[in-house]
Amino acid sequence: MKADRKLIALACALIIISLFTACDNTKKEINVPTAHPTTPTPGVKTTPTQSRADIKGELKIWHISDEEALKMAAAFKEAYPNVEIDLSVIESGTTNVYGIVVKSDSGVPDVIAIESAHMKRLINAPDSFIDLTEKSKYYIENMIPYTVDMGTDEDGKIKALAYKKPLAKKYLGTDDSEKISEMLSTQEKMLETAKVLKEKSKGKVALFPTFEEPLKLYLGGRSQGWIVNNKLNIDQKMIDFIDFAKTLRKNKYEASLFQWSPQWHDAIADDEKAFAWLCPVWGIPWIIAYNDKKAAEGGRWGLAKPPFPYFWGGTWLAIPKNSTKQDLAWEFIKFFTTDKDALKIWSAQNQDLPNNLQIISEGSPQESEIMGTDILKFYEPFIKDINGKIITMYDDTIEITYVDAVRSYLAGNIKSKEEVLTTFKDTLKTRFKDSGIDIK
Numbered sequence: 001m002k003a004d005r006k007l008i009a010l011a012c013a014l015i016i017i018s019l020f021t022a023c024d025n026t027k028k029e030i031n032v033p034t035a036h037p038t039t040p041t042p043g044v045k046t047t048p049t050q051s052r053a054d055i056k057g058e059l060k061i062w063h064i065s066d067e068e069a070l071k072m073a074a075a076f077k078e079a080y081p082n083v084e085i086d087l088s089v090i091e092s093g094t095t096n097v098y099g100i101v102v103k104s105d106s107g108v109p110d111v112i113a114i115e116s117a118h119m120k121r122l123i124n125a126p127d128s129f130i131d132l133t134e135k136s137k138y139y140i141e142n143m144i145p146y147t148v149d150m151g152t153d154e155d156g157k158i159k160a161l162a163y164k165k166p167l168a169k170k171y172l173g174t175d176d177s178e179k180i181s182e183m184l185s186t187q188e189k190m191l192e193t194a195k196v197l198k199e200k201s202k203g204k205v206a207l208f209p210t211f212e213e214p215l216k217l218y219l220g221g222r223s224q225g226w227i228v229n230n231k232l233n234i235d236q237k238m239i240d241f242i243d244f245a246k247t248l249r250k251n252k253y254e255a256s257l258f259q260w261s262p263q264w265h266d267a268i269a270d271d272e273k274a275f276a277w278l279c280p281v282w283g284i285p286w287i288i289a290y291n292d293k294k295a296a297e298g299g300r301w302g303l304a305k306p307p308f309p310y311f312w313g314g315t316w317l318a319i320p321k322n323s324t325k326q327d328l329a330w331e332f333i334k335f336f337t338t339d340k341d342a343l344k345i346w347s348a349q350n351q352d353l354p355n356n357l358q359i360i361s362e363g364s365p366q367e368s369e370i371m372g373t374d375i376l377k378f379y380e381p382f383i384k385d386i387n388g389k390i391i392t393m394y395d396d397t398i399e400i401t402y403v404d405a406v407r408s409y410l411a412g413n414i415k416s417k418e419e420v421l422t423t424f425k426d427t428l429k430t431r432f433k434d435s436g437i438d439i440k
Helices: 066-079 095-102 116-123 145-150 165-172 177-183 187-200 212-220 236-250 262-267 283-291 326-338 340-350 357-362 375-383 395-410 417-431
Strands: 010-013 057-063 083-089 111-115 159-164 276-280 301-304 315-318
Touching: 057 066, 057 326, 066 083, 066 326, 066 340, 111 326, 159 165, 159 283, 165 177, 165 187, 165 301, 177 187, 177 301, 187 236, 212 236, 212 276, 212 395, 236 395, 236 417, 276 283, 315 326, 326 340, 340 357, 357 375, 395 417
Parallel strands: 057 083, 057 111
Antiparallel strands: 010 315, 111 315, 159 276, 159 301
């Protein structure tokens, strides 16, 4: 890590449980058992510290998900019984609220949870968060590399394809994970598989529910990010995707749904709509099982390797510079990012991928009932290939603009790929008018 780069936030878990939560600024009452002992992380230098039971105080925490936040607060309270948690849930995406508060001198939380879409924008805001580089230096080598890159400022959540086994068996002749992975291993093979599904199902089953599903694959497969040397950069993968999306739509290889729409959710349990969904680890309980009530019975879903490595989501924890409880706040972050015992329990209880390479390498204590496989072992090979350095603070705005342009093209409102790119850039020129970003 370069000397002038600062590690601002650490990923506690590669999960976002709820995309939309109501704003709730009330204090949560949390009743949990007393603290349990913990095992030091191997290879980490330790110094004598006071007992966790002797640590007292109150922490003000902001989070984006009430479900995850309450579980985190309860787990911390169990380990630190004399620390009170004042928890507020802030609606996902309200970066203006975050931005204003972390720069103010009063009313700031002591720990703030940040989702991946807004990470770079917030941590690069001048003097907003404290530098965690020194505090975390003995721990980061055991963390997933891209999560450290994401939490590092400019000065300084892993997916698979979930597929329906009954449809695989019926129309593709096998539901074996390795064979399905091979069928989806390249752009050409995805199109071949889509054609077979369409023909054998007599048009009932599309490969994807929406063109937005494989988009994350192409975003993850880029060599460079959207902004390079302060200029808009359109990686070849994003140009290729325009043609791929058009082919999917023209041949009805995708079901033309809107991602996250009620119809998209309903299609997850419908065996006559689509075959494959992009699936981060958190998607197993919160996308697949939540929408397909039969999934927990097993045998309905499997995981296939994606053609390009990518990630989706995550929760990073940071300490605002004006927090008056910075030492206590670090105890909270350290607990959820470095305590092996706590991470193992969290992973098992929440079907989550912990940000700890050693735990991941040891595998899950039991196979997923939904997917019929060791989740940690399945995702482990993807980790090293994820490139967190291509993510920029402008990505959420750029990607929304890109999707809008592609969607207009597929609807026939834009007539060519060249016009897609022109529309995309023209819209960005307006949205980034005062940003200093060069868009040509």
